[in-house]
Amino acid sequence: MRAGVLFSGGKDSTLAALLLDPFYEVTLVHAGFGVSDAASHAEAAAEALGFPFEAIELDRVVAERAVETILEDGFPRNGIQSVHEHALERVAAEGYDAVADGTRRDDRVPTISRAWAQSLEDRHDIDYLSPLAGFGRRAVDDMVDATLEVEEAPSEELQKGDYEADLRALIREQAGPEAVRETFPDHVQTRVTGRRE
Amino acid sequence: MRAGVLFSGGKDSTLAALLLDPFYEVTLVHAGFGVSDAASHAEAAAEALGFPFEAIELDRVVAERAVETILEDGFPRNGIQSVHEHALERVAAEGYDAVADGTRRDDRVPTISRAWAQSLEDRHDIDYLSPLAGFGRRAVDDMVDATLEVEEAPSEELQKGDYEADLRALIREQAGPEAVRETFPDHVQTRVTGRRE
Numbered sequence: 001m002r003a004g005v006l007f008s009g010g011k012d013s014t015l016a017a018l019l020l021d022p023f024y025e026v027t028l029v030h031a032g033f034g035v036s037d038a039a040s041h042a043e044a045a046a047e048a049l050g051f052p053f054e055a056i057e058l059d060r061v062v063a064e065r066a067v068e069t070i071l072e073d074g075f076p077r078n079g080i081q082s083v084h085e086h087a088l089e090r091v092a093a094e095g096y097d098a099v100a101d102g103t104r105r106d107d108r109v110p111t112i113s114r115a116w117a118q119s120l121e122d123r124h125d126i127d128y129l130s131p132l133a134g135f136g137r138r139a140v141d142d143m144v145d146a147t148l149e150v151e152e153a154p155s156e157e158l159q160k161g162d163y164e165a166d167l168r169a170l171i172r173e174q175a176g177p178e179a180v181r182e183t184f185p186d187h188v189q190t191r192v193t194g195r196r197e
Numbered sequence: 198m199r200a201g202v203l204f205s206g207g208k209d210s211t212l213a214a215l216l217l218d219p220f221y222e223v224t225l226v227h228a229g230f231g232v233s234d235a236a237s238h239a240e241a242a243a244e245a246l247g248f249p250f251e252a253i254e255l256d257r258v259v260a261e262r263a264v265e266t267i268l269e270d271g272f273p274r275n276g277i278q279s280v281h282e283h284a285l286e287r288v289a290a291e292g293y294d295a296v297a298d299g300t301r302r303d304d305r306v307p308t309i310s311r312a313w314a315q316s317l318e319d320r321h322d323i324d325y326l327s328p329l330a331g332f333g334r335r336a337v338d339d340m341v342d343a344t345l346e347v348e349e350a351p352s353e354e355l356q357k358g359d360y361e362a363d364l365r366a367l368i369r370e371q372a373g374p375e376a377v378r379e380t381f382p383d384h385v386q387t388r389v390t391g392r393r394e
Contacts (some may be wrong), residue, residue: 134326
């Protein structure tokens, strides 16, 4: 069975892939808009982990709508949610038996409801897997510590492969660096650099 | 890190244990009322799988209340839910770093809400893990088929180690075999007999 795991190079999507690895042929799939170097950071992480990698370019109109939403809202949640749903749809259309992501039990965004998951599954005849849905934040951190080498830094400084990098770049382009600081709260990002020996 | 996985000998709790196995020292924990031979069936399955095993005897008053609820309701859902919550509380008090179960995304019973999970975690300083919470029925079946040897039979015939066996025995004792047929819908049970080569 082949699983396409939406992959940013961060610890959550990496741990999701490790959980599936004994059961599925895992491909790490980066989905982005090609406006930052997010895809190449994700590819480097995939290589360090020893998983096959695929990059998908998402529809630019989805990015434009997400940027509009984020600037209107003043916070990124709804914009990121819409990009994540679009990314799952696109990976689901790639012919995998299952599409997976790294959403956790305690995540506020993105969240995939059971109804949305079942709709995706029915329309694409695919399984949607969220291997971390049954794990809280502390358990995820413990499992990551036991298995992965990770770098941490504020999101402004750490280049990794999630939507945030692309959306920040687009907002900077369109509305300036101040708009990025206003809409994206400062938080610590992680980037996986390899497996722990 | 040590995880106690609530274990019935069925495919769901077994798959939950396999998912955790790369990250935790897993012990399979049977929780029952000692009124059927459920614990010995679970122990045999644990041995076939090669995991350490522990049996916990639950408080009899919880069984009595569950039987009352089931006979009043005419269906087992609420009774089973209360037994499952009690079982998680009891395993959480055993000193593991994490307590886990085999509840799936599409399960109607038992279900553990995020609020209930966080309360358990806070009170016992433990992680609650539901490794199958992010997997639908078909994905679970595919993962089981790929890794486990399983027997299937109607629940009346197949002796395994879940609460249902004990609750059926108690209802039979108290209200007769007709009451068991009236309250427990016929469904197919599975029992794990080992790992696939």
